[in-house]
Amino acid sequence: MMYGGNGWGWGVMMFMPLFWIILVGLIVWAVVQFAQPERHRTGTDSGAVHRETPLEILERRYASGEIDTETFLETRDHLAGPGSRPS
Numbered sequence: 001m002m003y004g005g006n007g008w009g010w011g012v013m014m015f016m017p018l019f020w021i022i023l024v025g026l027i028v029w030a031v032v033q034f035a036q037p038e039r040h041r042t043g044t045d046s047g048a049v050h051r052e053t054p055l056e057i058l059e060r061r062y063a064s065g066e067i068d069t070e071t072f073l074e075t076r077d078h079l080a081g082p083g084s085r086p087s
Contacts, residue, residue, distance in 0.1 A: 054079055 052060070058079065062072040 055076065058067075058072065058075055061067050062069075067075075
């Protein structure tokens with residue numbers, strides 16, 4: 001007999017495909033989990049994506065030196081609306 005005659009050989013052979021399906025599934029799940037950004041893995045984020053406001057974008061661009069002070073002040077006043085400009 002091929003597996004010693006105790007009957008375990010055929011039982012193992014029957015469960016081997018199930019073992020490999022589970023193993024491959026766990027590997028795929030692990031790759032997907034670790035490929036996602038950190039906020040998705042920790043569960044601290046409720047799925048809401050923070051989008052920068054126009055003022056935050058303007059401040060970031062000014063801080064990085066993309067725009068000069070005059071452009072920053074003019075654009076900030078424009079974003080603030082007509083009621084906030086001095087007469």
